[in-house]
Amino acid sequence: MPVYFNLQSMQVMYLGRYWRDIVWVSSFYIRYFITFGPFYGIFGTVLLIYLVKFLESPWIACVTQMSHIPMKMSREENRDWLSTQVLATCNVEQSFFNDWFTGHLNFQIEHHLFPTMPRHNYQKVAPLVRSLCAKHGLQYVNKPILKAFGDIVRSLKKSAALWMDAYYET
Template identity: 35%
Template structure:
């Protein structure tokens, strides 16, 4: 956390120091990485992995999420907890709702409008659409605070507005309009791609559950999740979410301990005959994209 926050401060300091320069586009790339890493920290805070009590988790989550990267921490945490309760369940998991991408043949058959338009060749659209993911998260964060169920509406909205005011104010003050707009496109586009590429290997292309599937907790979590092999670089790049099976079984286990739990979980799954999938990073994307392409086959 200290390293990522220090990099965040260093990145904006460098931005101010460089001034009106095309080198700022490289800063945009670097800051996309830093924003995503801050997102991983907010994720861990949401799972109560960092502090033992709720209050410091909430305070840190609001500062990092809302103020730091413009992500509504309360909204995203509630949505993510629904995902954990029913991963890849087409009726209960908000991450597989057919908003743009459709995840099952059943959803394709019921799709209309934009999802149906993209579904035909959605495997080819997947990565280009990720460039809009960060923008979507910003908009959804603000919209959620106008729902009747919103909590801490005033505080969260204020922190989000302060983030947007400081972020846009700094970019358009330091850079002329053309360079500023390009900086925003690069930074937010790569931020969205990095986020999407970090979460996509975890469940995309894995079985999509329906109300007919009656699974116990262990099978519901393991059979819908995929681990990604790799060393320390993969762990850092994916925020240690590459141990997705262990994370879903023990969501409040601090991320650095997931790699220690992995061999024990794999061994236990083998003993009780539960399929445990672990693959390389590139292959994980291949499995996800093949699944998306197969889902849209009827439309082709």
């Protein structure tokens, strides 16, 4: 998966002529090889890059899925942009650990509303978003991290049951 994702990203940048992005991505790999190449060699450094990506993948999946998958959002409902962003995501309660573990992406609602805002500022804008949601009658979901993880499992279990019913239907 990490190999495909990197190749696909480079292809999109090349075909879209995103030269600045290509320079930045290339500079990452150049710096990576300058830093680790003398210790591990070329093959070892490539292996390290993909080992880190392999270990990072479950983390990013958990962080993003606990804020998206459990939300019940109907595609048939015609909603405005604000309502869609708020109702399609949820937050995980703010704490030192949650901020660190999620990289401040525990403020997923704010992330969807202000995608270019530096993540460490989400907690500053959260009270304003909460009041905006209250003003427009939108539910602002903020849950403990263990409940968020449990919601992932419950959602996957529900999806598996639907698939099993459809697959084994006689």
